[in-house]
Amino acid sequence: MARRSSNDTEAIANVLRVLPAKWIIGLLVAVVLYFFLQPRLNQWFGWSLPSIAAMAGNEAPAKNPKLTNNKTGSAASKSPAATKSTAEPKSPSETKPSAVSKSSSTASSGGAASPKQADEDYKYRILKPVGRDRYESPAGLIYAPGSEEGHRLAHIAKHLEDQPERPGSHGVFEGDMASFLVAIDDAYKRARGHAKGTKSRVEDGMTVYEAPFDQTIGYLGGTEGARKRNPKLKKMRLVIRDRNLITAFPIQ
Amino acid sequence: MAKPFLIYVKHCPVCGDGLCRVRVCQDPRRGRLTGCILCDDCETVWTDPSLRQKFTKGKVAATPCCPDCGESLWEQTSHWADIPEVCLLGWYDSVQIVRTEQRDQIV
Known part of the structure; x- marks a missing residue:
């Protein structure tokens, strides 16, 4: 301007x-x-x-407001949150924090089926860096270091593939990490807005949200899922503490 | 290296997807072992296998912490309990044990 x-x-x-x-x-x-x-x-x-x-023209405009890369998958392209995410003003080269390599490498093992660069792509196309190894989604969820895997992104990546030997149920999201992040944001926004069919409860500082989807988002894995022949799932449960996403997975 | 057994109490009553597993914290200064129950998905902490009392306060925000020393349960001083540690805590009767590897791989 x-x-x-x-x-x-x-x-x-x-x-x-x-x-x-x-x-x-x-x-x-x-x-x-x-x-x-x-x-x-x-x-x-x-x-x-x-x-x-x-x-007023006092703030520098985004250098790369139009991101043309379109790898986010079908769910990402359908959701309105996806269109917002593409308008993230910061380009990857400008905002790359120094300590992201550990989490991205661990996240890639969770079924994103793409190399490290693609993992960083989904972070920067959907998530906005807000500190050292901390990312914020368009809906305001924070993905920070933590969990057994070292980072929440690596933790939720466990729900991108089945663990058939795991006792009980294990919700598996069908899609890549980018579409998973978009679906989580979508569920979070609807549940926070008390949209129809959503549920929320507070458990000792944690909030558990549930939101239904129109289409199948995943299937039931684990030993119980195998016993039931991996039924399709159309709901998602999120566990959040102070805007920090702890975990998210499809449920029955 | 993955442990040959998965030890858990039950499925998490909070998130419904995680397993309530036995986590031990070994305080190097005091040299004592503290056990607690930690959901491996939503990270809720209970003080014992009855899952009656949650532990929500710790020294590290938004992180599950040891009910004894208050430090993060993801620090190197903590780990998932093995069978001898579960016995030491007196919780053997409260847990379920699942073998995660083939018998000939167990050493």
Whole structure:
């Protein structure tokens, strides 16, 4: 955006002289309200409202706003969250943190069926780096280091493939990691908004959300899944602690 | 190296998908072994196999912590219990044991 010249300033001053005082006060109140609400609205609803600094031209525009890579799979392309994710302004080369290699290599073993570079692609096309090895989804979920695998992304990657020897049930998501992340965001947004068919309960600081899907998202694995001939699953359960995703998997 | 046995109490009543497994924390300063039950999926911690009392406070936020020392249960001082450790804790009767490898692979 071009910088304002002195002519622009004069034009604004002329407009302000013409407007009644109460309109100007109302306008200022609206600007202040927008200033405080804009980041929260973006966070709550996954919108991408521009900040006042960006509108005034004081904030550098994104270098690579259009990402043309389209590997996110069918679920990702169908979901509205996927279209938002493609508008992430930061390019991979700009935002790559130094300590992501461990988690991405472990995540790749979970069935993404692609090399390390593809793993980093899904992070940067869908998730936004918000700190050292911490990522935020468009819906506001945080994927941080933790779990036995070292990172939540590596942990949820275990639900991308069946563990037929595991006792009991094991929900398996059918799709790649990118479409799994999009589906998790979709379920989270609907469950937080108390959409029809969703459930939520709080258990000692953790919130457990359940959200149904129109289509099959996975199947039941583990020994119980094998016994039942791997029935298809159309619901997802999320366990969240303070916006940190702990785990997510399809359920019956 | 993967352990030849999977030891668990029951399926997690919180998330429904995880297994409530025995986790032990060995405090190197005090040299004592503390056992607790940890869901391997949602990371809920209980103080014993009855799963009556959860432990939610620890020194590390958003991480399951040892009910005794309060440190993260994902630190190198903690690990999944093996059968002798389960016996030492007196929890052998409360757990189920599943063999995860073929018999000839067990050493």
